[in-house]
Amino acid sequence: MRRGTLVVCQIGLFVGLFVLWHVLTATEILPKFFFGEPLVVLMRVRDWFVSGKIYPHLGVTLIETILAFLIGTALGLVFGLWLALSDFAAKLLNPYITALNSMPRVILAPIFAVWFGLDIKSKVMLGITLVFFIVFFSVYNGVREVSPTILANARMLGANGRQLLRHVYLPSATAWVFSSLHASVGMAFVGAVVGEYLGSARGVGYLILQAEGVFDINTVFAGVLVLTACALVLDYAVTLAERRLLRWRPGSVSSNAS
Amino acid sequence: MSTMGTLNLERVTCTFPARGANAGYTAVADVDLDVAEGEFVSVVGPTGCGKSTLLNVAAGLLAPTTGRVTVFGQNLQGINTRAGYLFQSEALMPWRTALQNVTAGLEFRGIAAEQARLHATDWLRRVGLSAHGHKYPHELSGGMRKRVALAQTLILDPKILLMDEPFSALDVQTRSLMETELLNLWAQDRKSVMFVTHDLEEAISLSDRVVVMSAGPASRLIGEFAIDLPRPRDVAEIRLTPGFVEIHKLIWTALRDEVQKAYSLSLS
Numbered sequence A: 001m002r003r004g005t006l007v008v009c010q011i012g013l014f015v016g017l018f019v020l021w022h023v024l025t026a027t028e029i030l031p032k033f034f035f036g037e038p039l040v041v042l043m044r045v046r047d048w049f050v051s052g053k054i055y056p057h058l059g060v061t062l063i064e065t066i067l068a069f070l071i072g073t074a075l076g077l078v079f080g081l082w083l084a085l086s087d088f089a090a091k092l093l094n095p096y097i098t099a100l101n102s103m104p105r106v107i108l109a110p111i112f113a114v115w116f117g118l119d120i121k122s123k124v125m126l127g128i129t130l131v132f133f134i135v136f137f138s139v140y141n142g143v144r145e146v147s148p149t150i151l152a153n154a155r156m157l158g159a160n161g162r163q164l165l166r167h168v169y170l171p172s173a174t175a176w177v178f179s180s181l182h183a184s185v186g187m188a189f190v191g192a193v194v195g196e197y198l199g200s201a202r203g204v205g206y207l208i209l210q211a212e213g214v215f216d217i218n219t220v221f222a223g224v225l226v227l228t229a230c231a232l233v234l235d236y237a238v239t240l241a242e243r244r245l246l247r248w249r250p251g252s253v254s255s256n257a258s
Numbered sequence B: 001m002s003t004m005g006t007l008n009l010e011r012v013t014c015t016f017p018a019r020g021a022n023a024g025y026t027a028v029a030d031v032d033l034d035v036a037e038g039e040f041v042s043v044v045g046p047t048g049c050g051k052s053t054l055l056n057v058a059a060g061l062l063a064p065t066t067g068r069v070t071v072f073g074q075n076l077q078g079i080n081t082r083a084g085y086l087f088q089s090e091a092l093m094p095w096r097t098a099l100q101n102v103t104a105g106l107e108f109r110g111i112a113a114e115q116a117r118l119h120a121t122d123w124l125r126r127v128g129l130s131a132h133g134h135k136y137p138h139e140l141s142g143g144m145r146k147r148v149a150l151a152q153t154l155i156l157d158p159k160i161l162l163m164d165e166p167f168s169a170l171d172v173q174t175r176s177l178m179e180t181e182l183l184n185l186w187a188q189d190r191k192s193v194m195f196v197t198h199d200l201e202e203a204i205s206l207s208d209r210v211v212v213m214s215a216g217p218a219s220r221l222i223g224e225f226a227i228d229l230p231r232p233r234d235v236a237e238i239r240l241t242p243g244f245v246e247i248h249k250l251i252w253t254a255l256r257d258e259v260q261k262a263y264s265l266s267l268s
Helices: A003-026 A038-051 A053-083 A087-102 A103-117 A120-144 A150-158 A161-198 A205-212 A217-245 B051-059 B098-108 B112-126 B142-154 B170-188 B199-204 B240-266
Strands: B007-016 B025-035 B040-044 B066-071 B081-087 B158-165 B190-197 B209-213 B221-228
Touching: A003 B051, A038 A161, A038 A217, A053 A120, A053 A161, A053 A205, A087 A120, A087 B051, A103 A161, A120 A161, A150 A161, A150 B081, A161 A205, A161 B098, A205 A217, A205 B240, B007 B051, B007 B098, B007 B199, B025 B040, B025 B051, B025 B190, B025 B209, B025 B221, B040 B199, B051 B081, B051 B158, B051 B190, B066 B190, B081 B142, B098 B112, B098 B142, B112 B142, B142 B170, B170 B199, B199 B209, B199 B240, B209 B240, B221 B240
Parallel strands: B040 B190, B040 B209, B081 B158, B158 B190
Antiparallel strands: B007 B025, B007 B066, B209 B221
């Protein structure tokens, strides 16, 4: 199928779902009180952007997300490389990593709120704990699967330990980082919004919490819609970066356009 | 054979430690092999006879369990820095272009980028890839990737060249072209070559000497044949000459039993 046709169909599906939602709620098959009204939701989103009321909230949420994403990815990359290359460190930390990873980390949000206060620091910390493990595991496994032939060849060409890290392990790990970044962007958002939801004075999560407090279901949906759109934009930014940095990979772009 | 060759393997045995239920596995046992200066030696043997193990020992990528390796009379410790290695499987760094792959070794040695680039451009020309320097490995054909690998290794001017069935993945025509090209490059400065293959015809058409290994495990050297066919050779045409056919018959007689042994082992 041609790319243009596909995009038209994707937009068509989106509009169709909205129309279905509208019809079901307008006819009260689904009660408006619980399921909202799509037209009101869209009006709410429009009002937010026209009045400018959303910008400070959206700004805070995006800053939290992007900071959590960047710091979490960098830490995941460094620790992934370190543990993959140091057998002792890997064996020493293995049970701790497994434990931390299987722990439901969202539960840390209230603790971070106590430690770091109710401003953005606690949300960024929560996002980092979510992003870190995704990147960490993909780098860790990726580095251990670097082709032994490529490694042996680089050594025969005279690469020392530092050069192997810089010219073989790092580029190889980058490919694995990117494979996990799409999932990480989503997790960074989860960290930010859940953090805001549990205690904050600003952010889209805060807006949603306020609206829920007065059973304003339309505003809740409007918040969700804005967040989803932002997540799509960030995901696209990752795809663009991937396209630039992984030009060497055969078919890397099309196969990862999830 | 000179006792003080370029590359000497003395009573080399390689045993891989036991893993789980498997007992330790001895790949090669008690192998003596000398490669003289400027000599092209091929090691042939049935699949799984430890040919590659022997090559890795010569490269210093693998330390022998017992025995020793000397390079220009000196004991080999760690990587053999006098040797270049052409691998059987893909060894190019996929994140570097052809040109960047060729410059890699110079870069590792701290040679200035501009100088390395000029030198590498020249080598790409010598392997006939001037127009493809900007391409990534996945954009090149299998034969082109082998040429890049050849340039990548030869640019460092190693005195010893170790080759592990480098052309086995290529189609027959490309393979014959690459073999001829290898001989031409080799004739320019006559490096010492240790060439591992399971293809007897390839071994005879390229080499000065062919060494035959027994079937694994614990492979030994079981025969050694001087190939006194005239050079320069055309690898496609030389296979039709009477001299070639005669020596082929001779070596095949030695090899046949081992191939059969290896085959029945693989079935059991």
